[in-house]
Amino acid sequence: MQSPVLLIAGPARSGLTSLAAAFAAALGMPQRDATAELARVALVADAGQRQARRYAELGLPAPATISPALAQALLDDLLAGAAPGGGQLLRAAEWLPEAAILPALRVVLPHLPQARVVLLHRNGVDTIASRMRARPGMDFVQHCLSWAGAMEAAEALAAACPAQVTLLGLEEVLAHPDAALGRVAAFLGLGMPLRDRLRAELGRGALGRDGLDPAAAGPGLTEIAWSTPEKELFVALCGGAMQIGGYALGDAAARLRRAPLRLAEMTEAGMLRSEGLAASWPDRETLRLNCTGTGPAILVCAGIAPAGRMRLTGRLRGHAAGLALRLDVVGTLSRQMVMSRDFALSGSESADLDVTFSAVPEMIDLVVSVVPPHEAPMGADLCDIRLSLG
Template sequence: MSDILLLGAARSGLSATAQSLVAACGAERVDARGLSPQALPAAAGKIRLLCAGDDAPDIAQLRAAPAWLDALPEARALVVWRSAVDFVNSRLRARPGADFIDHCVLWTRAQRAARDLAERHAGRVLAVEQRRLLAEPQTVAEEMRRFLGAPEFSASAAARTLAAARPGRSAAMMGAAVDNPAQTGWSMAEVELFLSICGAESHPGESAALLRAAESRRPIDLRQALLDRASPQGVRIEPAEARGGAAVVRFPRRSDAASAQPEALRLFSIEAGGRRMARLCLKALEGEGEAQFEIVESLTRKPLCVERLALSGGAELNLARLLPPHGGLIDLTIARAVHDGGGAFAIERASLSTA
């Protein structure tokens, strides 16, 4: 059997594939990264498994692959790939310090290079999706056996190795792959960046729909919305950069004449969609009293959440409430419930999300 060139972006299933090939035909693993075909160690009577995974956006190994196949006319190339969203998610977990854009560029360049390689060397390149390694080990092993054309290749040994549970397997290989950027928790800026770089390869013709889906699941920053467009009645709201952008709400000192006047901060017609998890973090700054936090349906005025929150002595209050099903358009009110004098509190965080 000829040499096997194993290619793909790191965290796409290269290790599992290499282990299955060693088990199937006793191949000798060779780290071929940075080598030239002329610098390869002698085969010593064994099949050489030339491992050349890419871990950087320059995809140096995939770019060199055509020269390898030209220099080794009997060799075959296996390219392992992973769905774009799942790949980027996995890279973010494994390399949190790397730039988001690098993961996107690596995936897109790897996909294009693999396609070009298969077109240039038709019949000598087999692409295998990572999740199939676990979901269909026997089928994948048979495909590799036929592709490599080696009677000594044991498909059953390859399948057993692929199916074996091993530490370090990724979420995708354990059946938890994510393909929709709306389900990732990425920011809208990251979703847009991902689709601009990977979308043509990963979701051809679907980018606009995926953006809409991601937008519909994006958490709403109620704190910023209150600063931008709330309707204050008898209160003031202002940003506090020294507090990390918190919104500071100030209630004036009451007089007898003003005691009947409403003192509230209202945010009308929030397009909540299916978002039902409301979160609020308040910190008392001045004075003591109670604030009422209320969410109602905009059209029916049906109450969805009503909470009284005691504010005193610099205390911080955290509220998380799952709202009942609603029509998608809601109003938010934060009002003074009980207060003896002027006071102030900071809205440190406030959001509405799907979970």
């Protein structure tokens, strides 16, 4: 192999571990995870850039972002464990909401002219679904920002260092392995023997064991079991990154805009804050609220983006005699009152809701409050409360 260092990098949960293992076996090279070392490079580079901006503000010539001695120390750290004169394979995954690993490579590659980088990516819907299973503690927005930021950083790195960097889609490897792996082998300055060894190693590794093939792709944005607000967030945050990877959203975005936003779905997905009210979901269309005491009882579904949905409909059903509810819609940022309705619910009596707004802010909060006096376990069912186009 012409280059002594090969880096397999990209968004986390793209298949990096399987691809790196196949390359390491096919090339007979040791491999290790260099995510932490590249993150340190990113921190040092960021500090150097802040220092340069400070010098510029003072009207002084800026020093080098990274001094030669520091650059060598970082490289020694990155390449630790490599055999003298031998090659080494490094892998690194972007996990953070703001890309760090791939920008760090822009700092490193000028110091390693013989190094080559394969940037592996995977359809954003499949990647984020996998990330959510692996890191359930990160919220949906963080996963979306991380994947989109990594894709944008990958595009920038490939444009800045075209002779050292190539992009590779996991779907391309699965659907057309000979063409995809042959292109990578040529990029590395090697011939078809490497392509054939890579294909054999991938078949023996996790990709082969799991039976991943084009037919095993995820359900797609329309069918995946995310809430409608989550799908809309994905389109807003990751739509551009999907284009970078060549992944088509098709008519999914338009279909999402036509779909109603359901209160039960949004609150079950975590878009709620409450005090004095316990929330449960007896079915997909019902949000059940029960008072937990005699103090303030309020629930807020915050940060709803109506996106042209101007009609609020549904039904409210009481659990106890004399329960009174107030339903307010206010602007998330402006706190402008859009609507306020009072409902007196006796026993299992129901009240219908059907309001069409003339205008709404870009983001709204839906607020449900119980009007005193009340006590546990008084409550109400909010049935099929939805925002729709009309």
